[in-house]
Amino acid sequence: MHMSSDSIAYCAQSPWLRNLTLRENILGESAFNRVWYGTVTRTCGLQTDFSTLRKGDETMVGTKGISLSGGQKNRIALARAVYSRKPVLIVDDILSGLDQSTEKKIFHRVFGRNGILKRSNTTVVLATHSIHWTSYVDKIVVLDSGTIVEDGTYRSLSSRPGYLQHLKIQRDIEPVEDGVETASVHELVVEEPGTSSVHAAFLTDGENPVNRRSGDIRTLLFWLATVGWKHLAVYTILLTFSTAATTLQYIWLKWWAESTASKMMYMSVFVAITLADIVLVGTLIGAHFSFIASTDVGSITNRFSQDISLVDGTLPTTFINTTRGALSFKNLSASYAPMSEPVLHGIDLRIKSGERIGVCGRRGSGKSSLVAVLFGLLYHRSGEVLIDDVDVTSITPALLRSEVVALPQETFFQPGTVRENLFPWKVESGRPPASDERMTAALDEVQLLLKLQDAAGPGQSALDLRLVNAEELLSQGEQQLFCLARAMLMEGKIVVLDECTSSVDIATEKLMQQILRQPPFSDRTTIAIAHRLDTILDFDRVVVMNAGRIVENDDPRILIETEGSLFRALVESQGAAQS
Ligand SMILES: Nc1ncnc2c1ncn2[C@@H]1O[C@H](COP(=O)(O)OP(=O)(O)O)[C@@H](O)[C@H]1O
Ligand SMILES: [Mg+2]
Known part of the structure; x- marks a missing residue:
């Protein structure tokens, strides 16, 4: 098959988002058209998401979509692919990250028989393991270990023994009317577990897979670039002041010990230096989520614990006492920023080891x-959380x-x-x-x-x-x-x-x-x-x-x-x- 990659839209299984606004991510390379944009974002269920954000679709995504759920990222990637109005759309298992009711809604609105793609006459290749959508497509291709083991219409495949029959499909809502091929998805690739997905085949055709960076120095540079030079400069300045403050503490103590002048004066200056040091160190290491999200090292934090420890190995961790793993949330209310509305209210939960x-x-x-x-x-606004008997804060x-x-x-x-x-x-x-x-x-x-x-x-x-x-x-x-x-x-x-x-x-x-x-x-x-x-x-x-x-x-x-x-x-x- 020959086809220019200009005429194909591709929606990967791991959504690819740039650190731009939501709108820019959806527009991609295409120009803004208010009516079409409205239609696409409504269809992909994004307008409700926009309405919950203070800046709506002008909200920054953050590196790799830090502030978005997996399902939201999938729907944004899908919206970009639909918005581009290419004659062919390849979708790799994008539906699986959505919750059940959203999946159903999106499937019908986008891929359904009256869906947006049917109306725009788009040819769709959908790789999926959600077999319950197979009755809506014109043609099904079943792959196993890289080869096609079955292909045909839903009716022909389900009437003979094979993968489809084996999986005992029950159709979701309206059954396909007899004798009428009404589906809009033109081809559906059902993956047998362990099969490589369809996007690999298309990616190697014309597009070069992005060469990964390797090597330790490059990892460091990658991290530095993620943090941004501006923040790094602020960090360096704070670190310098903090180190200077610590040194000054020692010097001041020495002067104090050697001097005969007023103890009060020495004491006040010492307390002032110590406080300054605490504030500086606190600023350096006590950063919470709101700081991290807004300064865009977010994607690292988003991957939780282990990954951030790849780059910040300096905090003291040697005084572990092994825990039993009991947890208690006591009337906890917490928010993502010090002054923002709490997102957790009065959480009471005791979990035994x-x-x-x-x-x-x-x-x-x-x-x-x-x-x-x-x-x-998160910022704890009231209440506490204990691991064994230790307050996590x-x-x-x-x-x-x-x-x-x-x-x-x-x-x-x-x-x-x-x-x-x-x-x-x-x-x-x-x-x-x-x-x-x-x-x-x-x-x-x-x-x-x-x-x-x-x-x-x-x-x-x-x-x-x-x-x-x-x-x-x-x-x-x-x-x-x-x-x-x-x-x-x-x-x-x-x-x-x-x-x-x-x-x-x-x-x-x-x-x-x-x-x-x-x-x-x-x-x-x-x-x-x-x-x-x-x-x-x-x-x-x-x-x-x-x-x-x-x-x-x-x-x-x-x-x-x-x-x-x-x-x-x-x-x-x-x-x-x-x-
Ligand atoms: N990074 C964040 N900054 C601010 N608010 C957030 C952030 N992540 C989630 N929220 C808000 O917290 C609430 C709960 O979201 P979340 O915990 O992600 O829910 P769930 O995991 O059940 O989908 C939502 O109102 C959401 O908008
Ligand atoms: Mg979640």
Whole structure:
């Protein structure tokens, strides 16, 4: 097939956003057309998001979309692709990051038979593992291990034994009318678990994959560039003053000891210098989320604990006392900036060591904010949070991050070997790095060892394999499994999972869910934000959030039996969307 890349719009599975305003991200290279822009953003459900932002679509995205949820990023990327009005649109599994009801809405509005793409006569190739949309497309292609194993219309494939029949599809809402081909999606690539996705084929055709930076100096330069030279200059000046203040303290003490003049004068100056030093040091290391987001080192922080420790290994972390992993939120209200409205209100939650808690609730209900507290990213306005018996605000962020293991939705890799990527925080934690045996065992457990060994070549250890471009070697699911192995090797007694399985295929999700129920995870206190509620039905407890408050907190088996419970309603709405 020959086609200029000018006529194809492509929407990747990991949304690509630039640090510009939301509007600029949607416009991309296209010119602004008010009517079309309005139509596209409405269709992609973005106008409600805009209305919640003070600056609307003029809001800056921040590096890699720091302040946006995974679903919002997906919808912005989709809006950009639709806005560009190219005759061909290739979409790689963009729907999987959306919650069920949004997914349904977006599918119908964008890809449905009266959807915006049908109306603009766009040819669509959709790679997906959401098989419930297969009845809406003109043609289905099923891939397995890189080859096409089935293709045809929904009716022809579902009437004969094969992948589609095997998956027992029940159609969502309106059935396709007999004999009428009304679907708008022209081709749909259903991926068998483990299959490489369609975008690889298109990317290598014409477009060069971006060459990844590698090497330690480049990592440092990359970090410096992310921070920005302006902030670095301010940091350097503050650091200089702070160092000077510390030195002055010693000198002043010496003068004081040698002098016979008024003690009061020496004392006051000493206190003044000390206070200045505390303020400066506080400014340097006490930065909260609002600072980080507005100065755009956000993407690093967003990836939670382990990743920021790659670059700030200087905070003291040697005085760890191992925790048991008990947690209590006591009437906590917290906000993202010192003066902004709290996003969490009166949170009361006691979690015993080793307990497994599922957190659910609608988008924006405060689930991510609840766990962000455990990484010291929010301002506590009232109440407190204790790990064992220690108030988290009294612990340095670095220490906090070594006690709380995070598995976020976004995967993260640095240029370096597999070993370095498995244990990137070895230096600053003060702990010995995990042994090669443990690392190899962890890779084996997540079923990546063979693949990495193959890639390393004969006689080479998988651990020494250099990951120049991890995104190219590993599929989205495999990247997430790699991060799971990384989390396995951490020692922290508390594990936080933020919808980490929501954008992987079914087989990977199953494997991850299984591993998360085995040691070492089964011995740790687990807090899992769940996208799919069936993944937390066997948990000890479920916390349902609504508008920044905990509205239900009980055994999921009890909640699901309770007439009128929000949890039951959420489970039912998911069931309806899936069937
Ligand atoms: N970085 C941020 N800065 C300011 N407000 C935020 C930020 N992230 C989330 N919020 C707000 O906090 C509230 C809860 O959001 P969040 O915790 O992300 O919900 P959920 O994870 O349940 O979707 C929302 O009103 C959201 O707008
Ligand atoms: Mg969230």
